[in-house]
Amino acid sequence: MAGTERKGVLFVHLAxxxxxxxxxxxxxxxxxxxERIKKSKSQECWWCGHKRxxxxxxxxxCNKWKRQQDDLWKKLRxxxxxKERRKVPMSQVFDTDDAVKAVLKFLKETDVGxxxxxxxxxxx
Numbered sequence: 486m487a488g489t490e491r492k493g494v495l496f497v498h499l500a501x502x503x504x505x506x507x508x509x510x511x512x513x514x515x516x517x518x519x520e521r522i523k524k525s526k527s528q529e530c531w532w533c534g535h536k537r538x539x540x541x542x543x544x545x546x547c548n549k550w551k552r553q554q555d556d557l558w559k560k561l562r563x564x565x566x567x568k569e570r571r572k573v574p575m576s577q578v579f580d581t582d583d584a585v586k587a588v589l590k591f592l593k594e595t596d597v598g599x600x601x602x603x604x605x606x607x608x609x
Contacts, residue, residue, distance in 0.1 A: 502593070516531065530549075533548040544578070549595075553591050561587055565584055
């Protein structure tokens, strides 16, 4: 693959990640939101079965991503000086420049932020 092609692929990948972050910021990739707009029949987390899939659930408590969450919050404690994940609102995490790299790594390592999911109608 030529250098120009690699840059194009990287740009598309980064654009998709950015789109996923945008949608997460406004809670559009959570079971709670998708049920509200009638794109899903349930608020349930499609990865672990928890009754309500919210941003907090995905970034802090979902059993499917426990290892990645622990890594994310370890980095956030060090970089942002946040002691307890349960006390930090996700809106604050998304609005903190020092958290961006750790959040992007979490999204890359998980399926959180994917644009579409099996059994869930896409908004596009």
